[in-house]
Amino acid sequence: MESVGSIILYFIVALAMIVFSVLAVTTRKILRAATYLLFTLFAAAVVYFMLDYEFLGAVQIAVYAGGIVVLFVFSILLTSKPGDNSERLTSKSRALGLFAAVAMALMGGWALVSRCANFVAKPAMQTPDMEQIGTALMGTGHGQYLLPFEAVSILLLACIIGGIVVARKR
Amino acid sequence: MEITAIYYLIPALIMFCCGVYGFITRKNMIAILISLELMLNAVDINFAVFNRFLFPEAMEGMFFTLFAIAIAAAETAIAIAIIINIYRAAKNIDVRSLNEMKF
Numbered sequence: 343m344e345s346v347g348s349i350i351l352y353f354i355v356a357l358a359m360i361v362f363s364v365l366a367v368t369t370r371k372i373l374r375a376a377t378y379l380l381f382t383l384f385a386a387a388v389v390y391f392m393l394d395y396e397f398l399g400a401v402q403i404a405v406y407a408g409g410i411v412v413l414f415v416f417s418i419l420l421t422s423k424p425g426d427n428s429e430r431l432t433s434k435s436r437a438l439g440l441f442a443a444v445a446m447a448l449m450g451g452w453a454l455v456s457r458c459a460n461f462v463a464k465p466a467m468q469t470p471d472m473e474q475i476g477t478a479l480m481g482t483g484h485g486q487y488l489l490p491f492e493a494v495s496i497l498l499l500a501c502i503i504g505g506i507v508v509a510r511k512r
Numbered sequence: 513m514e515i516t517a518i519y520y521l522i523p524a525l526i527m528f529c530c531g532v533y534g535f536i537t538r539k540n541m542i543a544i545l546i547s548l549e550l551m552l553n554a555v556d557i558n559f560a561v562f563n564r565f566l567f568p569e570a571m572e573g574m575f576f577t578l579f580a581i582a583i584a585a586a587e588t589a590i591a592i593a594i595i596i597n598i599y600r601a602a603k604n605i606d607v608r609s610l611n612e613m614k615f
Contacts (some may be wrong), residue, residue: 455518
């Protein structure tokens with residue numbers, strides 16, 4: 343049984359997530375879309391906190407809200423004038439997009455709701471602390487992730503070099 | 513009222529469908545990238561939720577989400593570099609007007 347406070351928090355977060363993600367794809371001002379994306383990412387971070395993954399929530403806020411959204415805002419300001427709207431959608435493309443989205447929602451929703459009885463309440467879990475996370479990232483045994491960790495570090499290095507090479511002035 | 517896994521999965525599903533809608537209807541490249549981020553985030557939430565509710569003693573889903581966040585950050589940085597380069601060459605980032613490989 344959940345406490346009343348966590349149920350209220352859950353409904354606020356779920357509502358924020360749905361409303362802001364709908365707004366992010368329907369607003370005609372691109373800068374507003376980036377702002378709504380920021381709110382959606384914050385809601386996702388709160389979901390991670392509610393699931394007791396505190397490190398994950400902190401990473402979500404630091405990387406997404408602190409890094410990616412700032413990158414989005416800079417590139418929006420570099421590539422479009424503030425205040426101009428995107429043009430109105432043609433009814434054909436809107437119908438196509440709505441069809442794809444609603445079909446996917448119905449399919450996924452049916453698959454989830456039909457298995458609704460299998461889902462049980464949150465089992466007790468100890469929040470993974472920094473020592474556990476660090477050990478899991480730095481080992482090569484079962485359930486440890488040194489190889490993907492190194493692969494991601496090389497990926498980030500390649501990304502830095504690639505970003506400089508692609509975007510530099512010729 | 514018990515909050516089970518489905519209470520987290522349904523908002524994530526709606527978020528993913530918003531991403532699909534935006535990916536199909538948007539014409540601005542940065543807006544398409546924003547829709548892509550929505551989809552990636554919905555999938556990340558699903559990983560964390562399944563890890564937490566089905567296998568609370570393991571940490572696989574959490575680490576998968578962690579690596580997915582890192583890769584999404586790298587991918588966004590490169591995509592934005594490419595978009596800025598395209599803007600410099602074509603003065604435009606509308607996908608309909610970008611139909612030549614060579615400017």
